[in-house]
Amino acid sequence: MQIQLSQKERMLLEDNKHQEEICVVKYQNYAGQAQDPQLKQLFNTLATEEQHHFDMINQMLQGQQPTMGHTQQQAAQPQQTTYQGVMGNTGDKILCSDLLSTEKYVSGTYNTGVFEAVSPIVRQTLQHIQQDEQRHGEQLFNYMNSHGMYSVQ
Numbered sequence: 001m002q003i004q005l006s007q008k009e010r011m012l013l014e015d016n017k018h019q020e021e022i023c024v025v026k027y028q029n030y031a032g033q034a035q036d037p038q039l040k041q042l043f044n045t046l047a048t049e050e051q052h053h054f055d056m057i058n059q060m061l062q063g064q065q066p067t068m069g070h071t072q073q074q075a076a077q078p079q080q081t082t083y084q085g086v087m088g089n090t091g092d093k094i095l096c097s098d099l100l101s102t103e104k105y106v107s108g109t110y111n112t113g114v115f116e117a118v119s120p121i122v123r124q125t126l127q128h129i130q131q132d133e134q135r136h137g138e139q140l141f142n143y144m145n146s147h148g149m150y151s152v153q
Helices: 007-033 037-061 069-075 090-116 120-146
Strands: none
Touching (some): 007 037, 007 090, 007 120, 037 120, 090 120
């Protein structure tokens, strides 16, 4: 099925594609810098999911209906992950804090696209990706909270 994009949708998708590219690079780079093996694994998993988001946006920009199978499988996993281990080091805390801020920002950019998309396929895909981004933020928060990096009072 071909998707006809409005000029506005194309512009929003290009912006989101750029943000996804930044996310992929950050997660990959930070996985190499993280000290905790569990955190490295989380970053690598999220890098793969961000790459899938990038690919879905690219498909829409090419007029194709996106393939959402990968992230639907991920979304079926439990929403809350418990992280065990010692308190993380300062470097890991900085990496997590930066990525949590990035996820907050990226999730917000999808909000605009959801409200301004004409195509139901584009809107539903952006909603799907936004939910994934929110789940990524939750996973980062849970890791940080369980490692004494983010205190909730």
